[in-house]
Structure formats: C-alpha cells, structure tokens
Amino acid sequence: MVLRLERGRPLTITQEGTAASHQVPALSVKDLKKVYQTPGGDVEAVRNLTFDLAPGEFVCLVGPSGAGKTTLLKCIAGLLAPTSGTVSVEGKVVTEPPKSLAVVFQEYGRSLFPWMSVRDNVELPLKNQGVDKAKRDQLVDEALEAVGLAHVPKSYPWQLSGGMQQRVAIARAIAYQPQVLLMDEPFAAVDAQTRADLEDLVRRVWKQLGITVLFVTHDIDESVYLGERVIVLSNSPTVVQEDLKIDLPAERDQLNTRSLPRFTELRGHVYEQIQRAKAASRPAASVTADNK
C-alpha cells in the first residue's frame, strides 16, 4: 500500500516518505558469488549478483534454465552459504534462515509433509514458533481461505492435485506471516488455467499483506504480468543482465493487462534481453570451461 502511494505521487512525498525511500532494503544481495565444489570440478553457478528489494516490492527474477536462480534463492534463504558476497534481509546479514522469511519451493509436491493433513502442514511452523492455539487457528483458517482450500483441511497433500498442493505450500507461507516471501518457479508444473488463478492469488495476497516478494520464473509473460520490477539474469555463470521497471497499472487482470500494448512492449524487451544474455554469456562460459 505504501508503495503505491509513493509511486502515485512521487513529488509530494512527506518527510516520512523521504525517510522511507532511504530505509533499509527488505532484501539486499551484494556481490554474491556461488561456486559449487563437485568431484568433477568447480561449477560457478552465480558469478556476481547485486540488487536490492525495497520493502513491499514485488520483483520477478527471470533467467534461462540453469542460470542459478534456485542457487540464488537458497543463498538468500540461508540454506546455502555463498562463496563470497553477502545477503541481508531487513538489514541483517543472512547466516541461517531468517525468521521473517518464507520460501515456496519449486518442487511443491516434495515440500509438504505427506504424513500430515493439509491443516497440520500449514499449522506446523506456527506451532513450532509457540503461537497460541487460538491465534494459530485463526491464521490457518485465514490462509486456507485465502488460497481457496478451506474445504479440504483434513485431506492429505497426496490426495490433492498439483495446483492444490502448491496452494497448500502458499497457504503455509502466508500463515507464517513473513516479511519477505521467496517463490521458486512455483507454477512451473501446473496447467495454464490453474496457473492464471494462482498468479492472481499471489498478487492478491501480496497486496493484502504488504509483504516483499521475490518471484523466480523462466516464463517471460508471467514475470511481466506479476512484477513491479523484473530482474533479468544472464546465462550461467550468472550476472544481472537488466533491471527493468514494469510500469503497468497496479490492478492487473489476466485478459486486459495481457492485451495492453505496453505489456507486449515490455515482454518483447525482456525477451530480447534474455536472448542477448544467452548469446553474450556463451563464449564467456566456454572460456571458463576451457580453463579447467
């Protein structure tokens, strides 16, 4: 909400507003580099990444398959230690998973506990944090309601379709009330209709909760439709190819937004950047390969 005000009237920002634009970024990635050490030699997944996310921003990260998107997200989430560089969440350098951060994984089917009901899955992180029962029930109910799963709390995850499972994972993340939400190609494996629904769901949740979202995808259309900003990554070893502001209206709609001329323009631009990223980084990548 704060964000929209700022963007709508950039010239009439109050003193408080000015302070807000200098405030600590929700997420800050600085000179991040990640090299995997494998028996077959070193794999440089991320070469050098630097970018910030302001509180309340919705940013999409696009890049070709194997560009190191998952690697980056794992470093941000504190699941992987970077080779060099730092990640900070709300001003604190990440050394272990930050408390105010939630992740929706790429492999949604495997991220739910198969021995727990849908409800228990959503409730577990809260229970673990010691949130009292009444508050817990309320948060879980709201989250399940928000993703449209209020009718299946007793089912097990494996009794649900892929799209429903992903919604459970989203509900769990929402109920946890994070400040920063990371999503790793969350809709890669669901059908087109479900995907459109889930996209709108994520935008709605983002607006309602005012959280910061970093959304990874390799789908260009999706990134432009969802994001306020799109960061294009190059091919592996990865650098930021382009950081693009998406100046589409805040109210987005599957039919109208996607048929706006501006949407087509932006999509074309991102597409071009990705093509260029691929072409540009190939020689560089093969040089590093020769060095081994």
Add this chain to the structure above:
Amino acid sequence: MRFLKQIAYFVGLPIALILLWWVLTIDSTNFFVPKPGQLAETFVEVWFSERFFVDVLPSISRLLTGLVLSIVLGILFGIIIGSVRILRQLSEPVLEFFRAIPPPVLVPLLMLIIGINDQMKVMVIIFGAIWPVLLNTVEGVRAVDEVLSDTCRVYRISGFARFRYFVLRSASPQIMTGVRQSISIALILMVISEMFASSSGLGFAIVQFQRTFAVPQMWSGILLLGLMGVSLSLIFQFTEKRVLRWYYGLREVDR
C-alpha cells in the same frame, strides 16, 4: 459383511488344514504324531494350569521387555547414528560385524558374565533383535527428503521438533520393516535362551517335555509358540496400518 468375509479368508485355510490333518491321522497309532482333538485337549490341560504363571507369563514378559527395549534403543541409536555423518561412517563396519554374530552363541558368554537370570535372557533378545531396527532406522534417517529438510530449516523447525515431526515420521516405513524382522528374531531368541539355561519358560518346558518323552505336551508347547507368533504379527499389522496409512496412500497415488 466385509469384516465377516475378511475373517473367513483369515481362518479358511487353517481350518482346511486342520481337517486334512484330522483325516490323515484318524487311525494313526504312531505315538509321535499328534491328533488334533488330542492335541487341543493336552493344550488346555498343560497350559491352563499353574504352568501359565510359571512358564508362559515369564516367557512373555522376557520377550516383550527384550522386544520393546530393542525397538526403543534401535530407534534412538539409529536416529543418532543416521543424523551424524561421521558417526555413520565410523560405525558402519562395526555394526555390520556385530550384526553378523549369530546371537545364540552369546548365550554361554552372557551366562558367565551376567549369570543365569532374566537379565541374561533379555540381553540375548536385545542383542539379536536390535539390529534390524537400528540399521533400518539409520537407512531411513539418511534417506530423508532434501526438500523437506530445507522446508524444516526455512521454517526453523529444529532440534527435538525436527525429529518428532519430520525425521521419525519420514523414517517410519523403514523402521516398521525393521520392527517386523525384530519380532521374529526376538521370539526365536526367547526360546533359545530358555532352552540353554533356565528353570522356567516355554523353551525350558518344551525341552523338558522332549526329554521325558511327553510328546503330546511337547507339541502343545510348539502350538503355543506358533499362536504367540501369530498374535504378535497381528498386533504389528494393526499398528503398522495406522502408523503408515499416509505411506500406503502415497504409494497408491504414485502408481
């Protein structure tokens, strides 16, 4: 109706076999071959007497103590060994060695060390029955899903909660496989430990019957052991069905 059908399936073949046995032995005069009616009579006579308190109960309590301790200790050590990689690598050859020792050979040894008492018999049972649970638990703990493990870390589910909600449940299919094997091993070792050195228990009673040529009584002891085995297995199946309902459901869907 379905329940009745299940029962019919369960007892159908045993009844047929007993009938066959009855027909085949109807005019047998061989002293060593028991007849069904006679055996049933002897069974009641022998075991529904003071022997129930002198032999049956002590045997059952040794068996259950040994089995429960094997399962609890097996899971406990299995989780510890399975979670710490160095411990796992260090202990692997040692565990394989201990597992390879046939537990009955420990009876004379433990007799010397601990003496001829209940603790010795329970120790023999534990020494044989702990391995399937322990090794399967190690395997199950090692094979936990990486994505689920990351999920736990992201939501800061660690320490005891991690074991309770994640590791233990995730390893439960393997643990149950181990428990199933342990049950039969424990039953065998209970009998063997009592045959060697004892003044009470089922194993002792059966050997005594055999030495005094009390053949029908001996058969009745074997029958009792069989029935104990079946009961344990039924209890196990009932528990397994409840504990692993999610697992069978998941497998059903995956297919």
